[in-house]
Amino acid sequence: MIWKTAWKNVWRNRVRSLVVIASVTIGIFAGVFAVAFMNGMIVQRFDAAIDEEISHIQITGKDYILNNDPQIMIAGEDDIIPAISGLYGVNGMVQRTLVTGMAATASKSAGVQIVGIVPEKEKEIFSLYKKIIPGTGDYFERESKYDLALIGQDLAKELNIIRFVIDSAILKKLENQKVPAEILDKISVISGKRFPNEKKFISTVTSILSKSELREYGQLIKKEAWSFRENSRMTLTFLDKDNNQVSAVFRIAGIYDIKNAMFEQVQVFIKKDVLCRLTGIDENSFHQLIIRLNDVNQTVGITNEIRTRLPGLDVRNWKELQPDLAMMTDYVHQIYGLFMGIILAALAFGIINTMLMVVLERTKELGMLAAIGMNKRRIFSMIMLESVFLSLIGGVVGMIFGWLSVLLSAKNGINFAQYAEGMEAFGYSAHIFPEISLSFFILITILIIITGIASSVYPALKALRLDPAEAIRTE
Amino acid sequence: MKILELKDVNKIYNSSEIKVHAVDGVTLEFQEAEFAAIVGPSGSGKTTLLNLIGGLDMPTTGKIIIDGTDLSKLKSSQLIDFRMRNIGFVFQAYNLIPVLTAKENVEFIMNLQKWSRKERDERTFELLKAVGLFERANSRPAKMSGGQQQRVAVARALASRPKFVLADEPTANLDSKSASTLLEIMEKLNHEEKITFIFSTHDARVVKMAHRVITLEDGKVISDDIRE
Numbered sequence: 001m002i003w004k005t006a007w008k009n010v011w012r013n014r015v016r017s018l019v020v021i022a023s024v025t026i027g028i029f030a031g032v033f034a035v036a037f038m039n040g041m042i043v044q045r046f047d048a049a050i051d052e053e054i055s056h057i058q059i060t061g062k063d064y065i066l067n068n069d070p071q072i073m074i075a076g077e078d079d080i081i082p083a084i085s086g087l088y089g090v091n092g093m094v095q096r097t098l099v100t101g102m103a104a105t106a107s108k109s110a111g112v113q114i115v116g117i118v119p120e121k122e123k124e125i126f127s128l129y130k131k132i133i134p135g136t137g138d139y140f141e142r143e144s145k146y147d148l149a150l151i152g153q154d155l156a157k158e159l160n161i162i163r164f165v166i167d168s169a170i171l172k173k174l175e176n177q178k179v180p181a182e183i184l185d186k187i188s189v190i191s192g193k194r195f196p197n198e199k200k201f202i203s204t205v206t207s208i209l210s211k212s213e214l215r216e217y218g219q220l221i222k223k224e225a226w227s228f229r230e231n232s233r234m235t236l237t238f239l240d241k242d243n244n245q246v247s248a249v250f251r252i253a254g255i256y257d258i259k260n261a262m263f264e265q266v267q268v269f270i271k272k273d274v275l276c277r278l279t280g281i282d283e284n285s286f287h288q289l290i291i292r293l294n295d296v297n298q299t300v301g302i303t304n305e306i307r308t309r310l311p312g313l314d315v316r317n318w319k320e321l322q323p324d325l326a327m328m329t330d331y332v333h334q335i336y337g338l339f340m341g342i343i344l345a346a347l348a349f350g351i352i353n354t355m356l357m358v359v360l361e362r363t364k365e366l367g368m369l370a371a372i373g374m375n376k377r378r379i380f381s382m383i384m385l386e387s388v389f390l391s392l393i394g395g396v397v398g399m400i401f402g403w404l405s406v407l408l409s410a411k412n413g414i415n416f417a418q419y420a421e422g423m424e425a426f427g428y429s430a431h432i433f434p435e436i437s438l439s440f441f442i443l444i445t446i447l448i449i450i451t452g453i454a455s456s457v458y459p460a461l462k463a464l465r466l467d468p469a470e471a472i473r474t475e
Numbered sequence: 476m477k478i479l480e481l482k483d484v485n486k487i488y489n490s491s492e493i494k495v496h497a498v499d500g501v502t503l504e505f506q507e508a509e510f511a512a513i514v515g516p517s518g519s520g521k522t523t524l525l526n527l528i529g530g531l532d533m534p535t536t537g538k539i540i541i542d543g544t545d546l547s548k549l550k551s552s553q554l555i556d557f558r559m560r561n562i563g564f565v566f567q568a569y570n571l572i573p574v575l576t577a578k579e580n581v582e583f584i585m586n587l588q589k590w591s592r593k594e595r596d597e598r599t600f601e602l603l604k605a606v607g608l609f610e611r612a613n614s615r616p617a618k619m620s621g622g623q624q625q626r627v628a629v630a631r632a633l634a635s636r637p638k639f640v641l642a643d644e645p646t647a648n649l650d651s652k653s654a655s656t657l658l659e660i661m662e663k664l665n666h667e668e669k670i671t672f673i674f675s676t677h678d679a680r681v682v683k684m685a686h687r688v689i690t691l692e693d694g695k696v697i698s699d700d701i702r703e
Contacts, residue, residue, distance in 0.1 A: 001586035008574035368570040371531055372584055372631075373559020375552060469531040472566060473522075 002378055006385035009358075010393075017390060020354050024347050024394020024448075025401065031343040032402025032444065033409075035336045036434035040410070042328050044429050051127045052258045054321050056299050057291040057306065059084075060314045064287060070099055071241070073285040074313065083309045084291060089298040094118065094125045095286035097275050101238030103151070103268055105159040107196065112155065112268045114236055116275030125292045128269075132254040136228050139254035139269070147274050149234060149250035152264025153257045154424075157198055161232050161252060164201035164225040166191050173224050179217050183209065187221065194227075201225060219417050228255060236268065240279040248278055259429035261421070336440070344447055347391070348455040355387050355459035366463050367471020376464050383460035384453055391452030399441060406434045478638045478671060479505040479528065484537035486523055486694070497523040498534070499694035505639065508669040510662060512676050512685035520694035521675035522643055528673065529562050529641045530554050542638050559587060563632030563670070565642035569624040571616040577603065577627045578612040584635045602630035605667075606660050622653025629661055639671035646678045658684050 010017050050056060059080075061072035074080065084090055097116035102109050119140045123129050129140040132150070139150040156162045171184055171191065186208050195201035205221060206214060230253070237247040250270060258264065276283045293302060303317040319326035359366065369379060413433040416423065420430035486498035497520045505511060513521050526532040527539060530546050539546045541561055549557055571580045578599050585595045603609045606626035608619075616624050625645060632640045642661075646654035662684060665672050674681055682688055690698040 001583065004579075005572065005575065012574050364568070364570065365572065368564075368566065369572075370555065371529065371558065371564050373555055373587060375555045375559075378587070469526045472531075472570065 002382050003385060006382045007389060009382070009386050010389045016354065016357075020350060020390050021394040021397070023350055024391055025398040027343045027347050028395050028398025028444065028448070029401040029405070031340050032399055032436065032441075033405050033434065035339060035440065036402070036406040036410075036436040037414070037432060038339075039332070039336070039436055039440075040432050040434040041428055042332055043435060044433065045427060046325060046329055048258055048260065048427070048429070049322055049325055050296070050318060052131060053260070053263055054318055055125055055290045056293040056296065057303055057315065057317045058321060059289040059291070059306065059310065060287060060316075062312060062314050064314060065316070068100070070239070070279075070281075070287070073097075073281070073287055074289060075282070075285045080289065080310065080313075084289075084306060087302060087305060089294050089302050091292040091294045092124045093289055093291045094121045095272070096288040096290060097272050097279075097281060097285075098287045099238045099275065099279060101236055103155065103159060104235045104237065105161060105232070108159045110155060110158045110265070112236070113266050114238060114275065115267055115269050116272035117269050118272050122269075125290055128256055128258070131256045131258050133228075133257050135230075137230050137252065137254035142253055144251065144253070146231075146251045147248060147270065148253040149236070150254045150256060150269040151234070151252055152267060153255050154261045154264035155266070155268065156228070156252075156255045158265060159234065160196045161228065161234070162198070162255070163227045163229075164195040164198060164222070165227045166193065166221075166225050170224050174217075174221065177220060177224075179220065183213055183217055186213075195225075198222075236270070238279070241281050246278050259420075259424045259431075260427040261424045262427060264424075337443075340444060340447060344451045347394075348451050351387050351390055351452065351455035352458055354390070355383060355456060356462065358386065359383065359459045359463045363466060363471045363474045366466055367468045367474065370466065370468040371472060379463055380460045383463050384456035387456035387459070388449060388452035391448050391455065395445065395448035399444060403436075403441070406436050409434050476507045477504055478507050478542050479503075480538075480540040481528070482538040482540070484524075484527060484534045484539060486520075486527060486532065487535045497694050498527060501537075501691075501694075501696055503689065503696065503699070505671055505673065507671060508665060509639075509671045509673070509687055510665045510685055511672065511687040511689060512674045512682050513689045513691060514676060514682055515691035517677075519691040521691055523694075524691065525641050525643050525673070525675050529564060530558050559584060560635065561638045563635075563637040563640035565625070565628050565632045565640060565645045567644040567647045569616070569621065569628050569648075571624055571627055571631070573616050576613045576615055577608055577619070577630075580616070580627055581630045581634050583631065588635055590635075598634060599630075602633055603627075605664060606630045607656075620653065622649050622657060625649060625653070625657055626660060629657065629664070633664060633668060633670060636668070637670065639673060642672060642674045644676055644678075645674060646676065646681055651680070654678065654680060 059074070061074050064072040081093070084093060095118070099114050101112060101114050103112045123140060132139065133153065139148055142148065151161070153162070166187055168191065171188060175184060187205065189208065190204055195204065202222070205218065209218070231251045234250050234252055235247055236250055237245060240246045256264070272286075273283060275281070293299060299317045299319065303315055307315045366379060410433050413431045416430040416432070423430045481501050481503045484498055484501045485496070488495040488497055499520075501524060513524060515521050523532065527534050533547065544557065546554065546557070572583065575583065581602055582595045582599045585598060590598070600609060600612070603612050606629055608623060608626055608630070611619060611623060616627070619627070646657060649657060658681060661672055664670065674685065676682065685702070687699070687701045689696055
């Protein structure tokens with residue numbers, strides 16, 4: 001009876017209840033979506049860091065990271081590999097040789113880190129091979145008489161390897177993609193002109209098209225005008241093991257795009273045996289041994305085990321290599337909790353206000369209920385249930401909307417292309433796929449119920465303090 | 476059989492520096508199946524006396540004994556439970572629960588007392604028939620007239636077969652026809668259910684039908700007439 005009466009009381013003032021429910025719905029929806037969005041960003045960043053950049057654990061010679069001294073190498077891999085490969089939880093490992101140097105084209109140069117890799121082994125650990133921009137080459141599959149290199153999109157831009165061209169073929173492509181004729185007419189004035197970099201191209205197109213046209217078709221035009229000539233040449237200059245300067249010409253057999261400008265600007269991949277040949281480094285030696293685990297949760301345990309087994313080497317896991325990412329993943333749940341806590345606290349005040357109004361309006365009725373024998377526990381329960389119903393209806397509807405919005409937006413992602421430069425500078429993709437876990441939904445449901453109960457305490461106590469004889473006389 | 480006894484009951488309100496002697500040395504007894512009216516001018520202490528009898532307020536001095544239980548000996552929670560089981564209330568402004576139907580209002584106390592569904596249904600329909608509202612069992616108070624609402628309130632007061640029903644000016648908000656109908660119903664139920672009715676009233680029609688009329692003035696009983 002208490003449940004039934006409380007439920008009916010919720011709908012006594014339909015408009016007021018609907019306003020409260022709507023505010024709870026909007027709050028929870030916004031909270032769920034915002035958390036899913038943040039979570040998507042962090043998960044994507046984490047996956048990218050592990051799958052494309054650092055993997056789970058890296059082993060280097062003692063003080064290599066501190067001094068960045070190419071002479072500090074790990075020799076005698078035969079002793080090290082068995083020490084690790086037998087460890088439970090290790091999925092695979094790969095060796096890398098590293099030198100710093102300069103990359104140069106005919107027009108530009110840039111400082112880079114040259115990473116010597118064994119492409120077929122690298123594919124077992126990293127998914128960089130999946131991030132090669134189509135049409136730029138097939139570095140991981142190709143054998144060539146030339147020395148090949150894989151570079152990042154940002155370095156390619158920096159070295160003017162990527163160009164922007166509008167020609168009749170591009171105009172035709174744009175026409176097929178339903179770009180209006182008037183826009184095609186406007187951009188046809190730059191047909192045949194080659195822009196050495198993105199900045200100059202964008203500046204020219206911006207002067208031709210209006211803001212709304214740019215907003216609508218700018219990205220598409222840029223994408224189609226993007227041009228790269230496969231096998232472009234690039235010179236890499238670095239020091240060999242005896243500190244002599246070495247230069248070699250490489251053909252670019254792929255441009256990767258991992259949405260991390262810092263990484264893309266610096267990391268140039270060439271074959272390990274080529275780097276060893278050019279530097280004179282022993283092919284059996286390497287600077288880095290990179291380990292991939294089956295389960296990220298085993299990272300700390302396996303790191304400690306490797307440290308015990310290989311005391312003379314520097315063993316670092318992803319948390320130590322990227323402490324900012326570690327902090328994000330370690331505290332992410334607290335951040336979500338705080339975020340949702342603030343939203344729920346705001347909602348709680350709304351519910352308290354509403355329930356205080358309810359108690360004030362129903363003073364006479366509450367007095368009557370106390371007079372005819374409804375005890376304090378039941379009156380308290382009734383007020384509490386009304387708050388919980390209000391919170392739960394709004395909360396559940398908000399979660400359904402939140403879940404649907406996450407589901408829909410996760411399908412194609414949310415693309416903040418206009419902020420891509422800024423986001424990618426910090427290693428975050430501008431194309432975000434929101435995601436949220438079931439456990440988060442369960443947590444939110446529990447928090448909503450707790451909020452409903454907590455919000456009811458003060459109004460319910462007010463109701464309990466009513467003197468039935470006086471309350472009945474209230475007009 | 477004596478069901479209610481007031482022994483030298485006093486109620487003094489201390490408001491700032493003024494002492495108000497709302498009930499002054501009242502001693503009364505009520506028997507089973509009485510139909511009694513408490514009359515007196517405004518401010519004579521009728522409502523205060525009913526509140527004291529109903530356990531909604533506690534006397535400053537004196538004792539109120541219901542069916543052998545001294546109300547002053549009960550703790551707050553026991554008093555609420557005691558009221559639920561022994562006293563029915565009818566208020567001037569009906570005070571039904573607006574979100575519940577007539578049937579749900581009548582069975583509300585039975586629900587609190589955890590009666591079985593069958594018992595509740597039988598008693599509810601019996602009372603709704605007795606007050607002539609069987610057909611309106613599923614109507615909400617807002618859809619009923621004042622007289623009909625007060626009849627539902629009477630049915631609710633009688634639902635759990637209390638020792639007595641306290642009615643504070645039950646006809647004050649009713650037109651004469653509704654008031655007459657209500658009084659006839661209450662008298663009939665008083666007779667059939669053997670439940671004592673104690674009214675506070677200004678209404679001459681109520682006074683006329685009452686079997687006993689207690690007159691209060693300045694909180695004191697100045698007359699107690701029992702009619703045959």
